[in-house]
Every structure is written in structure tokens, then in C-alpha cells.
Amino acid sequence: MIDNSLDRVSSGVPGLDGVLRGGFVKGRNYLVRGAPGTGKSILGFHFLTAGGDDETSLLINLEESSDDVRKNAATLGFDLGDVEMLDLSPESDFFVADQSYEMFSPSEVEQRPVTEEIIDRVDDVQPDRVFVDPLTQLRYLAPDEYQFRKQVLAFMRYLKERGATVLYTTQQTPSSSDVDLQFLSDGILELDNDDGRRTISVPKFRGSDRQKGTHSLRVDGDGLEVFPELVPEAHSQEFESEQISSGVPGLDTLLGGGIERGTVTVISGPTGVGKTTTGSLFAEQTATRDERSVIYLFEESESTFTHRTESIGISINEMTESASLAIEEVEPLTQSPEAFAKMVREEVEQRDTEVVMIDGVKGYTLSIQGEETALRRKLHALCRYLKNMGVTVILVDEIDEITGDFQVTNAGISYLADNILFLQYLEVQGELRKTTGVLKKRVSSFEHTLREFEITDDGVHVGDPITGHRGILQGTPEPTEDD
Numbered sequence: 001m002i003d004n005s006l007d008r009v010s011s012g013v014p015g016l017d018g019v020l021r022g023g024f025v026k027g028r029n030y031l032v033r034g035a036p037g038t039g040k041s042i043l044g045f046h047f048l049t050a051g052g053d054d055e056t057s058l059l060i061n062l063e064e065s066s067d068d069v070r071k072n073a074a075t076l077g078f079d080l081g082d083v084e085m086l087d088l089s090p091e092s093d094f095f096v097a098d099q100s101y102e103m104f105s106p107s108e109v110e111q112r113p114v115t116e117e118i119i120d121r122v123d124d125v126q127p128d129r130v131f132v133d134p135l136t137q138l139r140y141l142a143p144d145e146y147q148f149r150k151q152v153l154a155f156m157r158y159l160k161e162r163g164a165t166v167l168y169t170t171q172q173t174p175s176s177s178d179v180d181l182q183f184l185s186d187g188i189l190e191l192d193n194d195d196g197r198r199t200i201s202v203p204k205f206r207g208s209d210r211q212k213g214t215h216s217l218r219v220d221g222d223g224l225e226v227f228p229e230l231v232p233e234a235h236s237q238e239f240e241s242e243q244i245s246s247g248v249p250g251l252d253t254l255l256g257g258g259i260e261r262g263t264v265t266v267i268s269g270p271t272g273v274g275k276t277t278t279g280s281l282f283a284e285q286t287a288t289r290d291e292r293s294v295i296y297l298f299e300e301s302e303s304t305f306t307h308r309t310e311s312i313g314i315s316i317n318e319m320t321e322s323a324s325l326a327i328e329e330v331e332p333l334t335q336s337p338e339a340f341a342k343m344v345r346e347e348v349e350q351r352d353t354e355v356v357m358i359d360g361v362k363g364y365t366l367s368i369q370g371e372e373t374a375l376r377r378k379l380h381a382l383c384r385y386l387k388n389m390g391v392t393v394i395l396v397d398e399i400d401e402i403t404g405d406f407q408v409t410n411a412g413i414s415y416l417a418d419n420i421l422f423l424q425y426l427e428v429q430g431e432l433r434k435t436t437g438v439l440k441k442r443v444s445s446f447e448h449t450l451r452e453f454e455i456t457d458d459g460v461h462v463g464d465p466i467t468g469h470r471g472i473l474q475g476t477p478e479p480t481e482d483d
Helices: 014-019 040-049 066-075 106-125 135-141 145-161 179-184 249-254 275-288 302-310 316-321 337-351 361-367 372-388
Strands: 029-033 057-061 084-087 129-133 165-169 187-194 197-205 215-220 223-227 264-269 292-297 325-329 353-359 392-398 419-428 431-441 450-456 459-465
Touching: 014 197, 014 223, 029 040, 029 145, 029 179, 040 057, 040 066, 040 129, 040 165, 040 187, 040 223, 057 066, 057 106, 066 084, 084 106, 106 145, 135 145, 145 165, 145 179, 215 337, 223 337, 249 431, 249 450, 249 459, 264 275, 264 372, 275 292, 275 302, 275 316, 275 353, 275 392, 275 419, 275 459, 292 302, 292 337, 302 316, 302 325, 316 325, 325 337, 337 353, 337 372, 353 361, 361 372, 361 392, 372 392
Parallel strands: 029 165, 029 187, 057 084, 057 129, 129 165, 264 392, 264 419, 292 325, 292 353, 353 392
Antiparallel strands: 187 197, 197 215, 215 223, 419 431, 431 450, 450 459
16 A cells, blocks of 8 residues: 655755655655766765754764764765764774684674664664665674674564665675565665666655656766656646747748647748758747747857857847746766756756757767667657647758658657658759758648748748749759649
8 A cells, every 4th residue: 555645865866866755755665776977875964954944964984984984975066064973994904903803703793793783873872764884794793694684674573663765775796685674664766877778766665655767867066966767748738829930921832821829830941941940930929929938059059059040130139138048068978868858857947948959969869978760769758748738840851862762850759749841952053942841740731842942041931832843852853744
């Protein structure tokens, strides 16, 4: 039986609290596992320092000295001055002193003093939060695995009876694992670092709901930040269905009046044909309605984009100054898909952004951390979320071939699109020209013709329908026999 009304204890990491539906369940114990360097101890620092003034925290450190722990925490901005510590790490004289256990094993000699130290300190501090780092060090003080498990179970029960919420880490070696501790814990948090992509998951969370899946994790100068996996179905809002004009009469005619709010439009075409410029037209028209747009640039700098669009009369600077447009230049390989989704969500939910443009899909798959197929799934989830929120989405997708066999998209994303607007080069008597057309519209009618497309100093111009020719989509139009 899942009970989400149980008292919660914050992990100290807002994104992780979201995954845990509010935090750890008070009075229970949780295993934090992962390879060295994945952030286990840092998570413990967050947990220890997240308590209020009326809470007491205790760190039982079995590996590093208290001085080293405090110094390492300080480099990440954690002040452990109010955290009580029980230092059970090995002293240096352990290795140099003449220590001889002639009649008893080390476990028989050391176990009781360690147990007594822990009991005395817990009784003295009465902690609300306890972090043991790493618990598996106690394994070396037990005569066998059975006794170790028995002692851990008794230790956790002892802390639970005193109302403490416990976080503990493990160290796995070729000769031992933490499988036994996984069964004993109330919950498991798994941290991973796969080729620079950090993740966290919660495969076990006894008696309470949590958000399943693999969530993005970032470690920086402020500690840990968790970005939960986006669940589109959990977000929606009411919105009025209406069309957004491009401001170019011929283009709007092709589109049956414009693109509808809450739909996904793919603008595809080869390099330099005018895809980004066309997308920015909708942002400009959104600004005239006193609504906000955001453009995420993955393939060019903000300065280049601004210069290009300003040169043809699209007032990018004026829109950014009035906050009706935001331009975000995304640095390559600095964002996970979940972190990028959080950026977009903040735009939509905190700033009421109505139009989101991603330029372009290829840049997204190259710049965002992750495997390409998985990234397309993440992009699909992001688009579904935006549609649920009534946001109009524009995806710019580059086609490799300049002329030749017609391609809808290059990244296999046509299934995402409610609307597909394509731009194409034409070779007419040795001159390179452009055409545009609409391949798909799900929610309204559109014009089934091709029109000439041109970008001049005066802006974007879309001409009359092209008639009397064939082979236009291959880029080499020929007059029909009736012409």
C-alpha cells in the first residue's frame, strides 16, 4: 500500500525531492550506491545541512577524518560547522604502532569499542538526520557476513527507534558487494557517471510513491543538482485554439492562415535556405500580440543570428529589449536533455512563453548529452509537454541534400510534426532560386501548391503559386508540355 501522506524529510536537493514526491520518508534508512566520484558523499552533505534550526545532524565518518570531510565540503560551499561528527576513520598510528592480536581477531577486539562509541554519541546527540559514510567499513569489524547483516539491521532499528532518518553509502570491492544491504534498506538511490553523463535513479522506495526512470544529475561548485525526467502527461493547461500569422501574406495563404497554437511545426530544408529566418517571423508576430517567444540556438551564435535577422528588417533587438523575445545560445555538451527541459519549463511556467523555437534539431542531438535515439525520445516528450501547455513549437531541421530526391526531414522527426513547412532550392537556367510549400497540416486545411520564396533587404517574400513546371521538388524544374 503506497501512502504519500507520510511525513517527509528533505534531501536538500530540490530536484531529488521532486523525484521522491517530497523527500525521504521520516524515520527510515536509505542506501546511496554508486562508483567512486559519482557524488555519494556530496548528497550526504546536502542531506546533513538541509535540516532546520530545530533539527540535529550527525555524520559518522568511517573513511576520511573529520578535518578532511569539513575541508572537502567547504570547497563545495557546505558549512558543516553545525553538524555533529563521530570520527571512526583509521588513525595513522594504526599502521605504525606495534599492534598484536595474539589471542583475539581484530573484529573481536575492536567491535565493542566502536559499537559503544556509536551508541554513546547517538544517545548524546539525539540526531534527526544521520549520514554514515561508508557503512560497509563496518564489515571489517564483523567476524562474518551473517554477523555483519545482523549488526546493520540492529543498528538501523536502533536509529529508527530514536526517530532518525538515515542515509548511508557503500563501497563495493571485487571481494564484496552491497546486495545484502539493498535488501535491508527502505530505499535505494543509484548514482552513475557514464562517459560524463551523470544520472540518478530510485529503484526502491518502500511504502511510498516516487518518480521512476533515470534522472539527470549535475555536480558543480554548488554541489548536486537533479533534473527529473520530464513526464508530459503530468502537465497541462487550458488554452484557446487560434492561428499565429507569419506576417507574410503568401506564406499565410500556404498555411491556411498560419500555424495553430499548441501545435508542432517542422521547418525543413537545406543549409542557407532561410529556415531560421522563417521561424523568426512567427516570433516577431507573437511580439505584436504582446506575447513572449524564446529561441534556442544550437547551431549559430546569438550575435550572428541577430545581425542576419536585423539586416532584413526583423526587429530582434527591439523584441529582446521589451522582453517579448528571449534568445538562448546553448553551449555544446553542457546540458542533459532533462536540464534543457527544465530551462524550457521555466520559460513556459514562470514567464508565460507562448512560442518555443529550437534551431535546430541536428544541433540539439549533437549538443545535448546522450545517445541520439534516446535524445529523439526526449525531444518528443518535450514537444508533447509544450503542446499540453498550449505552447506553439517550431523545430528547424536541416536536410543534407541541396537538390535531388526530396526529403521531408533529416532527423526522422516527421512523426512529431502537426505541420511541415519545407523550403527547397531550385536550379533555373543556371540560377539558384528557392521555393516553399506545406506538406502536412493536421488541424486545418492548407494550400497544395509550391510558391517561390525569396529573402531580400526588405524581408521575406512569398510569390504566387508556381505553375506550368514539373520536377520542382527534385530542384530541377522543367516546363510541362502545355506550357
